Amino acid sequence: MKLVGMLDSPYVRRVAISLELYGVDFVHEPLSVFSTFNEFARINPVVKAPSLVLEDGTVLMDSSLILDYFEALAPADKKLLPQHAEARAHALQVLGLALAACEKTVQIVYEHHLRPAEKLHEPWIERVTGQLVAAYSLLETHLAQPTDEPLTQAALTAAVAWSFTQLKLPTVLEVDAFPNLQRHASRLEQHPAFRNYPIE
Incomplete structure (x- = not known):
C-alpha cells in the first residue's frame, strides 16, 4: 500500500500515524499537491491529499474515509475509536473539533499565501480565525484532565492539529x-509513531 501526500498536511500525518498504530505496512510517497501536481495526478487525478493506494490498486482519499476503512479492519485491540455509543460520540465530538481546527488553519494559510494581498478580505479572515479559536477553546476544555490511556484517534488528531497550527500560524x-x-x-509528539512521521 502507498500513502501519498506531504507530512506538513495534518490529514496526511494523522493517517500515517494511525496506520502505524493499526500495524499496517505501507510506503509513504511525499508528493505535493502544489510542486508535484502532475505526478500526483497520475496516481489520483483529483490530486487530493492524502490518497491511499490499496494493494489491488483501489485509491481511497480523505483522511476520515481512509481511517474508517482501517478502523473496520482492525482487531479489537488495535481499534482507535471506542465501540460503545456514548464513548464514541464523545470521541467523534473531539475529532470534529480537531478537524475543524485543521480546516480553519488551512483556510487562513491559503488566504495569506495563495491569494494576492490586494484581494484579501479581512472580515472573512476574522471570521475564520474566530472559528479556529472557538474550536481550540473547546478542545482545551476537553483536554483538561490529563490521561495516560493508549492512543485514540481523537487524542492523536487533536495533537496533530495543534502541532500543525503552531507550525503554520505561530502568531x-x-x-x-x-x-x-x-x-x-508535547507528550504525544514524543510517541514513536509521531516521531516516525514528524511534521515537515
Whole structure:
C-alpha cells in the first residue's frame, strides 16, 4: 500500500500515524499537491491529499474515509475509536473539533499565501480565525484532565492539529492560553509513531 501526500498536511500525518498504530505496512510517497501536481495526478487525478493506494490498486482519499476503512479492519485491540455509543460520540465530538481546527488553519494559510494581498478580505479572515479559536477553546476544555490511556484517534488528531497550527500560524494563537493542548501535543509528539512521521 502507498500513502501519498506531504507530512506538513495534518490529514496526511494523522493517517500515517494511525496506520502505524493499526500495524499496517505501507510506503509513504511525499508528493505535493502544489510542486508535484502532475505526478500526483497520475496516481489520483483529483490530486487530493492524502490518497491511499490499496494493494489491488483501489485509491481511497480523505483522511476520515481512509481511517474508517482501517478502523473496520482492525482487531479489537488495535481499534482507535471506542465501540460503545456514548464513548464514541464523545470521541467523534473531539475529532470534529480537531478537524475543524485543521480546516480553519488551512483556510487562513491559503488566504495569506495563495491569494494576492490586494484581494484579501479581512472580515472573512476574522471570521475564520474566530472559528479556529472557538474550536481550540473547546478542545482545551476537553483536554483538561490529563490521561495516560493508549492512543485514540481523537487524542492523536487533536495533537496533530495543534502541532500543525503552531507550525503554520505561530502568531495567531497564544500558546500560554492553551496549556492543556500544549501539554497534550508535547507528550504525544514524543510517541514513536509521531516521531516516525514528524511534521515537515
